[in-house]
Amino acid sequence: MWFARDARIQLIPLESPPKTLCFTFLATKFGQMMMCVTKHATVDSKDNFAICVLHFVDKSVEKTYEEVRKRWSKSELQKDDATTQLVANKFFGNDKENSKAIPIAILGTEFQLSVWRALADLTTGETCTYSQLAERMGRPSAIRAVANAVAKNEVAILIPCHRIVSQNGASKYHWGADLKQQLLAFEKSSNY
């Protein structure tokens, strides 16, 4: 499983943590991932599921689960392969047409939302430094704060935090700097 190139996303701010999160583990091109989806009331449609969490399993499923559980301690995590897989197929299927933007439910401060929205503006393969991003947001001196917010992104790939690199090439990543490089290399290659 992988995502369509230039997939469009729709960010839906949450006012409070969802009561329940359905989750499953998915096999992807770059390894196993944990995905959580939630019903949200903001969109008026019958299939109103939004993606809430998309984490790489870099150590073990237990570790990943534990991390997500801690972050979403107010929500009940419910193993639900069927529901989650349904959402995944709907938006990530190879043969699906991605006419619809992928709904992503996010919970964060105003500042964090603005950082994540800025991330969503980056195109596939495009990179940007932390300071450039800060400047783009009109907060040129809030570089460290921007980095903090970038690091707290819960939805890997779709909210492309891997496209932010440091000015000297150090370039850290929550799930490993090497994975970040792989992702960027892949985005720049022609076989996306």
Added chain:
DNA sequence: GCCTATCGTGATG
């Protein structure tokens, strides 16, 4: 390489 300015967050009392 080390030093420091910088600023939003979360923890703590």
Added chain:
DNA sequence: CATCACGATAGGC
């Protein structure tokens, strides 16, 4: 509330 420590930084030396 007030304070504090902490970064996926950057720039000066």
